Amino acid sequence: MKTPTEIEISLSALQHNFRFIRRLVKKNVKISSVVKGNAYGHGIEQYVPAAESCGINHFSVFSVDEASRVMKIKQPGTVIMIMGWIPADQLSWVIRNEIEFWIFDLNRLQLSLKEAIKQKKKARIHIELETGMNRTGLNVAEAEQVIDQLKAQPDTFELVGLCTHLAGAESIANHVRIHRQVKRFKIMVRLFQNHGFQPAMLHTASSAATITYPAFRFNMVRIGILQYGYWPSIETLIQYISQRKDKSDPLHRIIRWKSSIMALKQIKQGEFISYGTTYQAIENKTIAVIPAGYAQGYSRSLSNSGWVLIREQRLPIIGMINMNMLIADVTSIADAAIGDEVILIGEQGKLSISVASFSELSNQLNYELLSRLPAGITRSVLP
Numbered sequence: 001m002k003t004p005t006e007i008e009i010s011l012s013a014l015q016h017n018f019r020f021i022r023r024l025v026k027k028n029v030k031i032s033s034v035v036k037g038n039a040y041g042h043g044i045e046q047y048v049p050a051a052e053s054c055g056i057n058h059f060s061v062f063s064v065d066e067a068s069r070v071m072k073i074k075q076p077g078t079v080i081m082i083m084g085w086i087p088a089d090q091l092s093w094v095i096r097n098e099i100e101f102w103i104f105d106l107n108r109l110q111l112s113l114k115e116a117i118k119q120k121k122k123a124r125i126h127i128e129l130e131t132g133m134n135r136t137g138l139n140v141a142e143a144e145q146v147i148d149q150l151k152a153q154p155d156t157f158e159l160v161g162l163c164t165h166l167a168g169a170e171s172i173a174n175h176v177r178i179h180r181q182v183k184r185f186k187i188m189v190r191l192f193q194n195h196g197f198q199p200a201m202l203h204t205a206s207s208a209a210t211i212t213y214p215a216f217r218f219n220m221v222r223i224g225i226l227q228y229g230y231w232p233s234i235e236t237l238i239q240y241i242s243q244r245k246d247k248s249d250p251l252h253r254i255i256r257w258k259s260s261i262m263a264l265k266q267i268k269q270g271e272f273i274s275y276g277t278t279y280q281a282i283e284n285k286t287i288a289v290i291p292a293g294y295a296q297g298y299s300r301s302l303s304n305s306g307w308v309l310i311r312e313q314r315l316p317i318i319g320m321i322n323m324n325m326l327i328a329d330v331t332s333i334a335d336a337a338i339g340d341e342v343i344l345i346g347e348q349g350k351l352s353i354s355v356a357s358f359s360e361l362s363n364q365l366n367y368e369l370l371s372r373l374p375a376g377i378t379r380s381v382l383p
């Protein structure tokens, strides 16, 4: 059955974005496509094969359940990397399936090496180093313990990578902190090298650092938001286009989140619309009811402030977002009809709605609203 809202992924827009990213980073830099958060709401099952068809063969996820979803649909040669959560009792599944995973504590390392011995396989590990984000990652003393452990059990693992995560490369305000992090990263990489380790991959950069700090790409980048056609921040976009003649946005958004008009109604001047008294009609109005509420993933914080596209016009959402419905003011469309396409995110004609365009506050809303798009929405990939 179709759901009240639907998601369409544009393969041609995705191809365009990967061409852009590929041109940006050098040939010898591996692109890992970050598909955590259900591929930022685009849908792992739809997105991963589409990205593979663009030549991507490395995917990063947060957790083991996401890894198992990618596992079911990926091509044989495609590699999965878990950056975060693995419960101890699922390490055996991870190692058996040759999934790469991050080590950020000694306990996980010990359990992994034990499991590797049991399975006569090698644990394919990336060691995450603490460089100043202060979230997960091993400090110098812990890294030295890891080195001792690894040296003691040389045939139980493959040290695929050393990595760290930068704390806010999307803002120039963090410039000093980011540089300090990479300095620490290099020192810790040298520590491993001095002990004879030669990891294949060094990686620190997500989308923002890939754009803003070319030197921090090393030989792998973890690209999330960019591939979906969004910028990590306005600053990152400005940073990029300020060095270009062409000032247009080089990315294409690949998602269209759409619905349709479910009901239309004439409202008299002075009437309140939807729950409570947050919106009062200043004049006679035509309103369209759209089956997209917070249960469908449409943020309630966009009550009286979001926009939709109908008949290639940008129209305001009025009143509160309900659990299953929102209301748009369609007074300016003379012949709006039930069944008309409504764009919640994406393009229609020459107009486009991006999540962030609702708010001057931050592009973080892109990440949040996209990744909260419910898994159950009907999704399809279009050419």
Ligand SMILES: *Cc1c(COP(=O)(O)O)cnc(C)c1O
Binding pocket: 034, 036, 083, 165, 205, 206, 207, 208, 222, 223, 224, 225, 226, 232
């Ligand atoms: C989410 C994430 C990324 C990708 O971030 P974007 O800003 O979307 O490119 C990269 N690395 C890690 C560790 C992440 O958690």
